[in-house]
Amino acid sequence: MGVDGADLLQRLLVIFQGEAEDHLRALNSLLEALGQEEDPAARKPLLESLSRRMHTLKGAAHAVNLLDVAEVCQVLESILADVKRGDMEFSAPLLDRLQREVQGLEQGIFPGPPGAFGAPGMAAAPVEDPIVPPAEAPEAAPSTFLPAAKPPASEPPASEPVSPPPVEPIASRATPVEPPLPAGQPQPVRSAPVETVRVPVPLLEQLLLQAEELVSAKLMVSSLVEGLGELSRNIALRADQRARAEALARSGPAEGTPAALAQLIREQLERESRLGQRLQSLTQKGQASLWALGGMVDTLLGDVKELQLLPFTSVVESFPRLVRELCAELGKEADLHLRGGELEVDRRILAELKEPLLHLVRNILDHGIEPPAERRERGKPARGRVTIALRHLDGNRAEIEVTDDGAGIDPARVKGAALRQELITEAEAAALSDAEALNLIFESGLSTSSMITSISGRGLGCAIVRESLEKLGGHAAVVSQIGTGTVFRLVLPLNFAMMDALLVEVSGRQALIPSSSVRLTCRVSAAEVKGVENRETVTVEGEVLSLARLARILELPEPEDDPPLHQVVVLDAAERRIALAVDAIFGVQEILAKPLGPQLSRVRNVAGATVLGNGQVVPILNVNDLFRSALTAAQAKAQPLSGRGKARQLSVLVAEDSITSRTLLKNILEGAGFAVRTAVDGSDALALVKSEEFDIVVSDVEMPRMDGFQLTAAIRGDQRLAELPVILVTGLESREDRERGIDVGANAYLVKSSFDQGGLVEVIRKLS
Amino acid sequence: MSAQQDRNTIADGTAGVIHAPPAVAPNPAGPKEILAARARALAAAPEAETAGERIEVIEFELSGERYAVRAALVTEIFPLTDFTPLFCAPAFVLGITNLRGKIVSIVDLRRFFELPSVGLSNLNRVILASDGVMEVGILADAIAGIVSLPVAELQAPPAALTGVREEFLTGVTGDRLALLDLGRILADRRIVVHEEVE
Numbered sequence: 031m032g033v034d035g036a037d038l039l040q041r042l043l044v045i046f047q048g049e050a051e052d053h054l055r056a057l058n059s060l061l062e063a064l065g066q067e068e069d070p071a072a073r074k075p076l077l078e079s080l081s082r083r084m085h086t087l088k089g090a091a092h093a094v095n096l097l098d099v100a101e102v103c104q105v106l107e108s109i110l111a112d113v114k115r116g117d118m119e120f121s122a123p124l125l126d127r128l129q130r131e132v133q134g135l136e137q138g139i140f141p142g143p144p145g146a147f148g149a150p151g152m153a154a155a156p157v158e159d160p161i162v163p164p165a166e167a168p169e170a171a172p173s174t175f176l177p178a179a180k181p182p183a184s185e186p187p188a189s190e191p192v193s194p195p196p197v198e199p200i201a202s203r204a205t206p207v208e209p210p211l212p213a214g215q216p217q218p219v220r221s222a223p224v225e226t227v228r229v230p231v232p233l234l235e236q237l238l239l240q241a242e243e244l245v246s247a248k249l250m251v252s253s254l255v256e257g258l259g260e261l262s263r264n265i266a267l268r269a270d271q272r273a274r275a276e277a278l279a280r281s282g283p284a285e286g287t288p289a290a291l292a293q294l295i296r297e298q299l300e301r302e303s304r305l306g307q308r309l310q311s312l313t314q315k316g317q318a319s320l321w322a323l324g325g326m327v328d329t330l331l332g333d334v335k336e337l338q339l340l341p342f343t344s345v346v347e348s349f350p351r352l353v354r355e356l357c358a359e360l361g362k363e364a365d366l367h368l369r370g371g372e373l374e375v376d377r378r379i380l381a382e383l384k385e386p387l388l389h390l391v392r393n394i395l396d397h398g399i400e401p402p403a404e405r406r407e408r409g410k411p412a413r414g415r416v417t418i419a420l421r422h423l424d425g426n427r428a429e430i431e432v433t434d435d436g437a438g439i440d441p442a443r444v445k446g447a448a449l450r451q452e453l454i455t456e457a458e459a460a461a462l463s464d465a466e467a468l469n470l471i472f473e474s475g476l477s478t479s480s481m482i483t484s485i486s487g488r489g490l491g492c493a494i495v496r497e498s499l500e501k502l503g504g505h506a507a508v509v510s511q512i513g514t515g516t517v518f519r520l521v522l523p524l525n526f527a528m529m530d531a532l533l534v535e536v537s538g539r540q541a542l543i544p545s546s547s548v549r550l551t552c553r554v555s556a557a558e559v560k561g562v563e564n565r566e567t568v569t570v571e572g573e574v575l576s577l578a579r580l581a582r583i584l585e586l587p588e589p590e591d592d593p594p595l596h597q598v599v600v601l602d603a604a605e606r607r608i609a610l611a612v613d614a615i616f617g618v619q620e621i622l623a624k625p626l627g628p629q630l631s632r633v634r635n636v637a638g639a640t641v642l643g644n645g646q647v648v649p650i651l652n653v654n655d656l657f658r659s660a661l662t663a664a665q666a667k668a669q670p671l672s673g674r675g676k677a678r679q680l681s682v683l684v685a686e687d688s689i690t691s692r693t694l695l696k697n698i699l700e701g702a703g704f705a706v707r708t709a710v711d712g713s714d715a716l717a718l719v720k721s722e723e724f725d726i727v728v729s730d731v732e733m734p735r736m737d738g739f740q741l742t743a744a745i746r747g748d749q750r751l752a753e754l755p756v757i758l759v760t761g762l763e764s765r766e767d768r769e770r771g772i773d774v775g776a777n778a779y780l781v782k783s784s785f786d787q788g789g790l791v792e793v794i795r796k797l798s
Numbered sequence: 799m800s801a802q803q804d805r806n807t808i809a810d811g812t813a814g815v816i817h818a819p820p821a822v823a824p825n826p827a828g829p830k831e832i833l834a835a836r837a838r839a840l841a842a843a844p845e846a847e848t849a850g851e852r853i854e855v856i857e858f859e860l861s862g863e864r865y866a867v868r869a870a871l872v873t874e875i876f877p878l879t880d881f882t883p884l885f886c887a888p889a890f891v892l893g894i895t896n897l898r899g900k901i902v903s904i905v906d907l908r909r910f911f912e913l914p915s916v917g918l919s920n921l922n923r924v925i926l927a928s929d930g931v932m933e934v935g936i937l938a939d940a941i942a943g944i945v946s947l948p949v950a951e952l953q954a955p956p957a958a959l960t961g962v963r964e965e966f967l968t969g970v971t972g973d974r975l976a977l978l979d980l981g982r983i984l985a986d987r988r989i990v991v992h993e994e995v996e
Contacts, residue, residue, distance in 0.1 A: 059985075059987050584885035626894060627900075627901055628932050628990075629903045629933065629934040630887065630903045632993060634993045636887075639894055641896045641899070647880075662995065687920075688922050689881065690881070690920075690922065693883060
């Protein structure tokens, strides 16, 4: 392999350490959570996550030749599997042992001085944070504010080496470990490893030029603003003239009035025509600016996106080596062929792809490729052939085909394994076609392998593949021929950025559905909805599809009555179709998909969000989840749609200046079945009650422009509205205010801090 | 071993600081007096000032109660002008908003703390907190400002309190300002939403 090989390994090691840090962090927090969980049933998902992480870490460690680490992972994975199955009892000493082994892994992966693992606070005394006083502090320290976190005075400081506890380390590698941090000790701030990208200098210079160009855009906007300012001053002058003309006209017929009026009107006309010209020129200028700015932004965005592109090779360059090593370990022979390596893919997508590809290759070598002798017997060449090929599908989509000429997957065995592991019932198994059965291998925990080896066999690999692909907005499928081989197809987007999506509305909220999954949209009359075995179906293009209501899937309040016509979006993904009922369909938009941030790591049915042209943030739905949710929602459906209460929906006007309170109130009240309109302050509310019909008004007291008292007084002052009930909701808890509220004619006065949601709904029902 | 000694030396230094007599005696008097006392303490000669004796905190109001978080983990504070509620997310997630092109999730700490009765309030400010890994916007009614808090003024929270909020409470001051452990909130698994469709 020579120098290049060593160099590559070194590079891989650095990449691996970045990845491992993530896994270790997750393992640690999962273990901690496991320790806190008392309900054995609730431990299951935690154990599941732990197994997955461990599995992935094992694979990654293998790839960079850290065999000791991989070995420990393997043992830990087995223990976790035993606990998950209930073969081993979960206990505090076991948890302790697991935690120490994970710390041992940390040291195996990050050799060097303690604390080198990205967390300077781990080993050093927490000087930065004086919350935990040092151990030497006498008990009577006057200013400790977290006594529970303070180790007893007799205990040595956390960083001092302690004699190892009497539990045997699992593997030879798991040498001296740090004692666990005392509970309650503040966690050190750990920053994520910083990724770097190489950028060709010409591209960098180009980017700088384009950024400089934006200065001219700024100037254009400022000249527009100036023009607009002048215009508004002009309009103020015009209002002035109008007022004078009106006064003149009111003063009645007198000598010279008509002439003076005519003069004023002429002046106004002149001013108006000047204004018109000015407006026109501003509009033209605005359009030109938009044009210019649009050009700049599009080029800049395109070039910046190019910064994110890396050749596909960069993710698979380590694979041939991995294959050689695994082959040696397994006593098999195989070659890996890469195709389409030169195609460029978004860096963030490549990062997501690495793990699933790694799992697939390991699975193929372990289960797919037969030993040389067996291959010869079957008349195949002794060396197996594995191909990873990336090709461009259309627009923004690409497909990775991972093909092998191994033993293939037997659908009957997959069914059998799924049955044994109770993933499906007998009846379901009987109904499954072979192709459907094969795709069960993407379910977590399903493994057809009777032997668990260090390479694979726990049935997690394929589940990770599916999960990663879906996270990217793609999907995974498998076809196989017994005896000849298997093809895994992974469909993925080429870049995250722009995509087309269908904007829909449901229960007053907007949502986007990626166009790539939308087959068509149509309207279906309520009469065409047929109930089949407690499920609703519609016939679209001659095909019977089950009808799912998006409002129910998204856990939003559904309207009391069905509309005469359903707006239907037919979704199409991974060969399945479903009809989705929404309230309104607005059309397709080009959007920039953004992630929801680290806190919202995975939200059911939501893939991300985008900012629309009007500044509104709109969630993008996760189509794969929608399919799954539709099934669950259909099963959960208890009452027939027509059987619900037909009481007239009360309409409520909410006047509240705080956006959060306004939205919360709207959600509470809509959840209770009211139709809700909102106003941002008193005068906004007054305009609304005058133009629309409401059953009740709920208003905040403190608002700009017109407060709640003034609004109530104005409503009471209007003959038509005098009977309209008004509820004042306030943060002011004073007797005078309460009395003032009653004085101006409010029907109820609720103090914000003391009322709960149910209370408000009750009051509204009582009053209206 | 020399590193160990170094740490001990540092620890000793810190210990000395922590045991220094409180600059302001715990005072149950009104906030005005306390502020005045603080102002006096701030105006006093800085020779007694050592790192660790005071901490910079951001004080904010939440449903009429006063809280503070250490300023170190606060990236910025911005007014909440618009946000989008998110479907299928737990109640403590108010929604998402657009901060200069980045989507930021906003958390209502009152619901995260599972406080029994959550009334309405004017949650119009967002404290953006980040530890480099986790980033989240925290709702507040109003921001009182950055306060330099003498460590000595902090007392352990009453032992009788055992809610979710108390888990994240570092201490309270004499004038009932509750200092939350932001680092711990950011590192807590419960704040992360990770839900699959069953």
